[in-house]
Amino acid sequence: MPRVVTLTTDFGSGSGYVAELKGRLLRARTAFTLVDISHDVSPHDVFAAAWLVGQGCPAFPSGTLHIVVVDPGVGTDRGLVWARLGTPESHQDFLCPDNGVLTLALAKLPLIAARRLTVPADAAATFHGRDALAPAAVRLLDGLPPESLGEPLHHLARLPWPSPEETPTGIQGEVIHVDAFGNLVTNLPASLVPQLRAAGRLRVGPHEITTIVRTYGEATPGTAVALVGSQGFIEAAIVEGRADERFDARVGTPVAIDT
Amino acid sequence: MPRVVTLTTDFGSGSGYVAELKGRLLRARTAFTLVDISHDVSPHDVFAAAWLVGQGCPAFPSGTLHIVVVDPGVGTDRGLVWARLGTPESHQDFLCPDNGVLTLALAKLPLIAARRLTVPADAAATFHGRDALAPAAVRLLDGLPPESLGEPLHHLARLPWPSPEETPTGIQGEVIHVDAFGNLVTNLPASLVPQLRAAGRLRVGPHEITTIVRTYGEATPGTAVALVGSQGFIEAAIVEGRADERFDARVGTPVAIDT
C-alpha cells in the first residue's frame, strides 16, 4: 500500500477541484502522506507536466503513488492508466491519463507493468481526476492489488521528445524548461561539457555565453553563465538575474555548441 | 476528534500568517492531516470563499474540521463560530467568522449545531485566526467537546446568493465562478439542460455559444462550448482556451437561455 501520494495537476493552486480531489483521497481508511507537486502546470500542457513528473517523481521513496491530472482529452476515449516504473525493489507508481505525461519518467525508469483503468459509469465527463483516479487510488490505499483496477496494458503513449542533433557546425539543442529563477535548462546533457569548454561558448538563439562555471556564485551578479544544472543538463543562467528575460528565451529556443 | 483539518484563507500563499496559524495548530497533542484548500482567496472576498468552501468541503471524510479565515470584520463584533453541517453520520465541521462564508455549504448540507466562540482576552485584534480559531481547533484536536467552545447559536449569517430568474424571453442567470482554466461556471443548474438544448444556445453577455457538448474533448480546440461542469452547473468554456478572456466575462456577467 502506498505510504506517500503526490498530486500534479493544472487545476490551479487553491482551486476547488484540488480540494475535491484531496477530500476523496482522504476517505481512504489508511493514513498516508499527501504531497502537492504542483497544481499550476500550464493548463493542458502535457509536455510541461511530463518534464515535472520526470524531474520530481524519481526522488520519492519506493512505492510512492503519483497522481497526475493534466488531461485535455478528459471524457474522450483516451485511456486512464495505472503504471509501475523502475525495478521491483525500487519503483514509482502512477495514476494518470495515457497521453504521454510519463514520457520523461519512462526515459529514466523502465516500465514494469501497467493497467488500463475501468472508468465508473457515473463519473462526471469533465472530472475523471475526482471520479476515476481518486477512487482507484483509494482502492490501492485500502490494500487492493493493482490487478483489480483493469486489464493489462503493454504500451504507454509517449510524446516526441526533442534530442540534440549534430549539424555541420556543431551540436544543436533547445531549451526544454525554464525554472522559477529564469534559468534555461537545455536538452544538452552534461556529457557535452568537454565540447562546451573546447568551444568556449554556448549559443542561445542569437546570443553567446562565454563564461563557463561550476556554480552560480563563481561569477559576479549579472554575468551570463553556462553550467551543468542539478538535473544533469547544460543550463544558461544570469547570476542572481533572469536568463529568460535577458535572452528573450523560452521552451523551444535553440541552443548550440560549435565543434 | 478531527483526523483531517483544512485551511481556507486570504492570507496569501507563503505568507507568514499561514505559517503562524499552522504552527499553532501543530501544537495539538494528537496527530492529524493538515490540508491547504487555499490561501489565495481574493482579499476580503467572502463570496469567493463561500463558493470555494461549498465546492470543496463536502468531499472530505466525515468529521473533517475546516478552518476558514476570510474576515474583513476581524476584531469587530461579528462573531466567530463553530458549526457542524450534514447529518450525524456524515458531517463537516467548521471554525470561521459568522459572516456568510458558509452560505453555499449550508445550501448543500443542513445545519446540525453551532456555537459562538469565546474570544481569548489577549487575542490580537487583527488576527483572530491565530489567536481564537487555532486555539479552538487545538481544543477539539485534544479531545474536548464542541460544547466547551461557547454558547449555542441557532442561526448563521448568510450572503444573498444569486438565483436564476424567469424573464419574458427565457431564463436569466449569471457567472458565479471563474476557474483556473478560465471556464465560466454559471448559477444555471444541470436540470436546465433540456431548455438549453431546445434553445440551441447559451447567451453570455452579448455573445452566443451554439455548441453544446458533454465534455471539452468533443469539440476542436478554440471552440466555444456550453456543458454541465463537475459541480452540476451549466458552464461556458473554450476548448483548450480561456472563456473569461474571449467573452470578457467575470463573476456577475449575465447569462441566459431563451425559452
Next chain:
Amino acid sequence: MPRVVTLTTDFGSGSGYVAELKGRLLRARTAFTLVDISHDVSPHDVFAAAWLVGQGCPAFPSGTLHIVVVDPGVGTDRGLVWARLGTPESHQDFLCPDNGVLTLALAKLPLIAARRLTVPADAAATFHGRDALAPAAVRLLDGLPPESLGEPLHHLARLPWPSPEETPTGIQGEVIHVDAFGNLVTNLPASLVPQLRAAGRLRVGPHEITTIVRTYGEATPGTAVALVGSQGFIEAAIVEGRADERFDARVGTPVAIDT
C-alpha cells in the same frame, strides 16, 4: 527526532526542485508532518526569507526542524549550518545556509548550539538543498544526534537589520515587510503607540495617516489607518484596500512619528 519539518525556499511553488527536496526527505524511516512555509520567497532575497522565518517559525511546536534554502551563494564557501534557537525546553531547529537567513529569528530566540555541516563530496554544486540539507534532515529524522552533522560553530552570520532612529523632529523607521493585503509593516514597535497617539499621525514617505485604530473594522472601507499588527509592530493599512498601492510604498520606504 523532529515530528514536524517545515520548508522555506525561493524555488517557486510547484517547481520540480521542491518535489525533489520533498522526495528525498520522505525517504526517512520515521513518519513526520511536512509543512510548506513558502517556496515563493523573492529569488535570492535573504532579507525577505529572514523576515518570514522570524515571523513564522517561533509559532511551531518545540523540536520542529525548519529547512530554509534561499541561497544565492550555493556551491561557494559560505557554510551550511544546523542551529538550535530558543531554550532547552522550547526550541526551534534549523538547517540552512549561514548567510543571515536566521537574523530575525535570532533577535527573538537565543542561539543554543550550531554545527557547520559537512557537504557530501558528490553534491551537485547548484543544489545543496537536495544534496546536503535533505540528507542531514534525514539523519536527524532517523534519530542521529545533531553532533553527527559536523563541527561546532559559535557564531552565525547576521544581516544588518534596520532599527528605528531618533531624529531632531521625531522617530524615523521604515517599512520592513509588505503583506499579501498590501499592509505596510514597519520596524516601529508597539511600544511607540503612546508617541503615535500624541503625534496624531504616522508619516509614510510624503503621506500622513491620521486615523489610529485598534483593528481594521473600526474605520470605513478605503480609510488609511495606523494600528499595531499581529507581529507587534506599527502598521499602515487601507481598510479593505492596499496601502502599498495608495502610498506607492515598499520595503525600505521611510516612516516617521513626530515628537
